[in-house]
Amino acid sequence: MSPSLDDARAVLSRYFGYADFRSPQLPAIRAALSRRDALIVLPTGGGKSICFQVPALCFPRLTVVVSPLISLMADQVQALERRGIGATFLNSTLQPDETAQRVARIRSGDVRLLYVAPERLAVGSTAGLLADVGVDLLAVDEAHCVSEWGQDFRPSYLRLATVRRELGDPQTIALTATATPAVRRDVARLLALRDPEIVVGGFDRPNLTFRVQRVPDEPARNQAMLRHLQAISDPAVVYAATRRQVEQVTKILSAGKVNAVAYHAGLAAERRAAAQDSWMEGRARVIVATNAFGMGIDKPDVRLVLHYIHSGSLEDYYQEAGRAGRDGARSRCVLLFNRADRGIHDRMRAAGHVPATVLRGVWTYLTRSSFGRRDVPLDPKSLARNAGPDATPEGVARAIQLLQDRDVLPASRRADSIRLRVIASPLRLECERGALGAAAALILDRAGAAGDWSVVPASDLGLPPHRIDEALEELESNQLAYVDRQPALIRVAPTAEGRRGLERAISQLKNRREAERVKLDSMVGYATTSMCRRKYVLGYFGDRSTEAGGCGDCDVCAPGR
Numbered sequence: 001m002s003p004s005l006d007d008a009r010a011v012l013s014r015y016f017g018y019a020d021f022r023s024p025q026l027p028a029i030r031a032a033l034s035r036r037d038a039l040i041v042l043p044t045g046g047g048k049s050i051c052f053q054v055p056a057l058c059f060p061r062l063t064v065v066v067s068p069l070i071s072l073m074a075d076q077v078q079a080l081e082r083r084g085i086g087a088t089f090l091n092s093t094l095q096p097d098e099t100a101q102r103v104a105r106i107r108s109g110d111v112r113l114l115y116v117a118p119e120r121l122a123v124g125s126t127a128g129l130l131a132d133v134g135v136d137l138l139a140v141d142e143a144h145c146v147s148e149w150g151q152d153f154r155p156s157y158l159r160l161a162t163v164r165r166e167l168g169d170p171q172t173i174a175l176t177a178t179a180t181p182a183v184r185r186d187v188a189r190l191l192a193l194r195d196p197e198i199v200v201g202g203f204d205r206p207n208l209t210f211r212v213q214r215v216p217d218e219p220a221r222n223q224a225m226l227r228h229l230q231a232i233s234d235p236a237v238v239y240a241a242t243r244r245q246v247e248q249v250t251k252i253l254s255a256g257k258v259n260a261v262a263y264h265a266g267l268a269a270e271r272r273a274a275a276q277d278s279w280m281e282g283r284a285r286v287i288v289a290t291n292a293f294g295m296g297i298d299k300p301d302v303r304l305v306l307h308y309i310h311s312g313s314l315e316d317y318y319q320e321a322g323r324a325g326r327d328g329a330r331s332r333c334v335l336l337f338n339r340a341d342r343g344i345h346d347r348m349r350a351a352g353h354v355p356a357t358v359l360r361g362v363w364t365y366l367t368r369s370s371f372g373r374r375d376v377p378l379d380p381k382s383l384a385r386n387a388g389p390d391a392t393p394e395g396v397a398r399a400i401q402l403l404q405d406r407d408v409l410p411a412s413r414r415a416d417s418i419r420l421r422v423i424a425s426p427l428r429l430e431c432e433r434g435a436l437g438a439a440a441a442l443i444l445d446r447a448g449a450a451g452d453w454s455v456v457p458a459s460d461l462g463l464p465p466h467r468i469d470e471a472l473e474e475l476e477s478n479q480l481a482y483v484d485r486q487p488a489l490i491r492v493a494p495t496a497e498g499r500r501g502l503e504r505a506i507s508q509l510k511n512r513r514e515a516e517r518v519k520l521d522s523m524v525g526y527a528t529t530s531m532c533r534r535k536y537v538l539g540y541f542g543d544r545s546t547e548a549g550g551c552g553d554c555d556v557c558a559p560g561r
Contacts, residue, residue, distance in 0.1 A: 003033050003058035011057045012050070015083045022047055024201030029054060031173070031197035032137070038173040039143070039188055042201040044322035048175045049076075052139035056113050057085065059136035062106065064167070065115045066140045068154055073115045080113060089115035090126065092466050106133055118145075118156035127166040135170040140191060143174035144315070147186035148508060149515045155405035161192040177322075178315035181542045203318075203543040207325045210533035210554045211334045212526075221336050225249070225308060226256045228334055229286060234303035235279070238288045239320050241309045241344050249308055250288045260286040263293045291316055300327035307335045312345050313519035314526055314540050337527040345520055353513065354399045356506045361387030362399045363408065363492075363502050372493030378412050379487040402509065408501040414465055415486035416458050418443065418472070422450040424480045432478065439463055439471035440480075447481065532557050 008029050012018050021029055025047055031038040032055035042048045056063035067073060073089040080087035088102045088111050105111050106129070120126055140146070146157035164172055174187050174196075188196055215221040229236055238253070240246045243264040253260035261275040261284040279287040280299055287293065291311060305324040311317040317335075325331030365386045370376045378400060380393040387396055403409040422444065424432070429450075433441055442461060447454040458468055475481040492498070522540060529536050532550030550557040 002035060003055075005030065005033065007058050008033060008054050011054050015057065015085060016050065016054075021050070024199065025051055027197060028173070028199045031199065032171070033058065035171045037171060037193040037196040038199060039184060039193060039196045040173060040175045040199045041179050041184065042175070042177065042199075043203050043205065044177045044319050044326075046177070046201050048141070048177065051175060052137065052141075052173060053080070053085075053113065056137060056139075061134040061136040062111065062130065063113050063137040063139060064121070064130060064135050064170075065113055066118050066121060066138070066157075066160065067115050068118065068142050068145055068152070068157075070117055073117075077113075077115060085113065086111045087113040087115070090120055091115075091117050092120070092464070095467070096462070096464065103129060106130075109133075118154060118160060121163055122156060122159045127163050131167050135167045138164055138167065138170045138172045140172065140174045142176060143187050143191070144176040144179045144183050146174075146190045147179075147183045148512050149180070149183050149186055153512060158190060161190065164192065178319050178541070180315075180540065200542075203538050203541045204534070205322060205325065207328055207330050208321065209330065209332045210321070210537075210551075211332060212337050212533065212555060213334060215336050215338050217338070221308070221338070222252050224336055225306060226253070226258070228304065228306055229253065229258045230256065232304060233285070235282070235299060235301055236286045236304040236306065237293075237302055237320075237323060238286060239291060239293075239305070239307045239309075239311070240288060241290070241348070243290060245308065246288050246290055253286060253288065258286055259284050260288055263287055263289040265290065291320060297323070298326065299323075301329070302326070303329070303331045305331075305333050307333075309341050309344065310335055310337060310523055310527055312348075312516070312523065314522045314537065315519070317523060317526070318537055318541075335527060339524075339528075342520065342524055349513070349516055349520075352398070354395055354402060354509070355390050356510075357388050358391045358395050359399050359403065359506055359509075360502065361391055362396055363403065363498070366409070366490060366492045367494035367498070370490065370492045372491060375413070375489035375491050377415075377487040378490050403502070403505060406501065406505040406508065408498065408505050409490065409492060412488035412490045414458065414488050417486060418456040418458055418468070419453060419484040419486065420447055420456070420472070420475070421453045421482045421484075422447050422480065423482055424450060426450065429480065432480065436478075437471060437474055439467045440474045443468075443471050443475065444480070453484070530556060 009020060012021065024042055028038060028040045028051040032051065040048060040051050052063060052065065070091045070093060073091060077087045077089050088105060090099065090102060094102070106114060116126065140160060142152065145152050145154040146160065147153065164170065172191060172193060174191055174193065176187070179187065184198065213224055215224055225238070238249060240249050243266040246262050246264045250260050250262040261278050263272055263275045275284070275287065278284040302324045305321050307317065307320070311320060321333035324333055362383060365383060366376055380396040383396045384391040384393045400409065404411065420443070429444065433444070436444070443456060446456045446460070461468065472483045476483055526533065526536050533554035533556055534551040538544070552558060
């Protein structure tokens with residue numbers, strides 16, 4: 001017998017401290033409890049997680065949560081464990097013994113919610129383990145990643161329909177914060193949802209005020225930013241387009257006596273964590289970040305989200321802006337805009353573009369060299385000399401990754417040997433060994449005396465590939481050893497199916513580029529429209545709640561305010 005809505009309310013009260021669900025959550029909860037597939041679209045701060053966490057505690061077997069953000073899994077699991085809920089995650093950051101311990105917990109039934117990246121779930125051993133244990137619910141978070149028309153397309157999401165069948169075809173719910181009607185249709189089709197309940201919560205956030213301020217040049221942009229941030233004493237977020245821009249903006253704010261910290265993927269993990277903690281705990285008032293920041297961060301009292309430059313899509317912009325005012329209090333979302341800003345996004349898109357000639361050149365060279373019978377080294381420099389006139393080492397590396405993501409090329413195999421030369425003196429090694437990670441110390445033990453090149457078989461180390469990479473980087477960065485990195489190996493058969501897959505991938509990538517162009521057009525359209533800002537955004541997402549008129553609050557509706 002399926003659990004009832006009263007059962008779900010009891011779980012909500014016991015573990016989360018709420019008396020009842022929000023109105024947009026109710027149809028999602030009912031669909032989940034009735035074992036019906038569902039597609040749930042709720043805005044940032046709308047309580048999407050509750051829509052699978054509560055049903056998970058009502059069902060007897062495991063709930064698997066597919067999440068694209070490895071960096072947030074630990075935070076989400078810790079939050080559940082603090083509530084007394086059995087939860088864990090499996091991802092590439094774990095040591096083999098940690099993975100084994102978690103697998104044992106899963107097999108014992110101690111885990112109710114398992115968070116896993118889509119790439120990990122697609123590994124046969126993981127799917128096989130979960131099929132043996134039994135899965136009641138598959139929750140696909142950030143489900144827009146499955147659609148070529150979503151802003152964060154992840155090829156690994158395309159395999160989820162197949163993985164679902166391997167898990168025994170459990171009930172599946174897909175969740176996202178930002179999905180246009182076209183993306184919703186794509187998600188339902190690509191995840192093979194069966195007659196899904198479609199739940200679309202209102203996108204409107206009435207407590208947010210939207211402003212676009214034109215800036216003629218860089219000095220004017222910096223002055224405008226400082227005025228906005230110096231005028232308030234509340235927590236704020238500033239979004240910039242690139243890592244370099246984040247650093248520059250942080251310096252400008254600090255010089256203007258605004259207590260700001262920088263956050264971007266180029267910083268060491270410790271510095272990122274320190275910056276986030278400083279801002280969350282109020283020691284820093286402003287955090288300056290790329291759009292990598294904010295997913296899963298619940299700071300309710302942010303009163304200003306300022307975009308130093310516009311986002312690459314309206315989905316990204318609305319999600320980032322939506323991190324303001326999560327407590328329901330009035331907050332502002334300000335975009336500083338110059339028409340030339342689009343060029344920055346155009347250049348970033350072009351830098352990530354791989355020409356079709358390079359994709360074909362890489363595939364052709366690998367199939368001719370390998371012919372399915374011998375290994376070919378995946379050395380981008382060497383391949384670039386043989387993949388056509390447009391090929392560069394960087395472009396070849398991206399081409400290989402793109403083709404492997406789309407299963408056109410098989411997974412590569414690492415060379416078994418590690419070649420390195422210890423350069424530190426025995427005395428220095430003795431002094432620094434205690435500060436090294438276990439993997440780096442193990443490799444040093446196998447490498448032998450300083451001064452000579454040594455070959456260490458990777459298979460003898462008993463470590464996963466990512467741990468070996470981290471250990472080698474540690475040895476190099478501490479100037480303890482030189483590492484001669486051996487390229488991975490691949491074996492490719494020149495089949496007709498492979499050729500069709502290649503052309504299909506080229507077509508998909510062309511469509512993806514067109515989707516990105518259209519999304520950028522819509523973002524610029526928001527900044528330049530003479531229509532109510534709120535009405536423009538809601539219309540983009542198919543929400544017609546402001547059709548009767550404007551919001552009366554944005555810079556278009558109330559220009560003098």
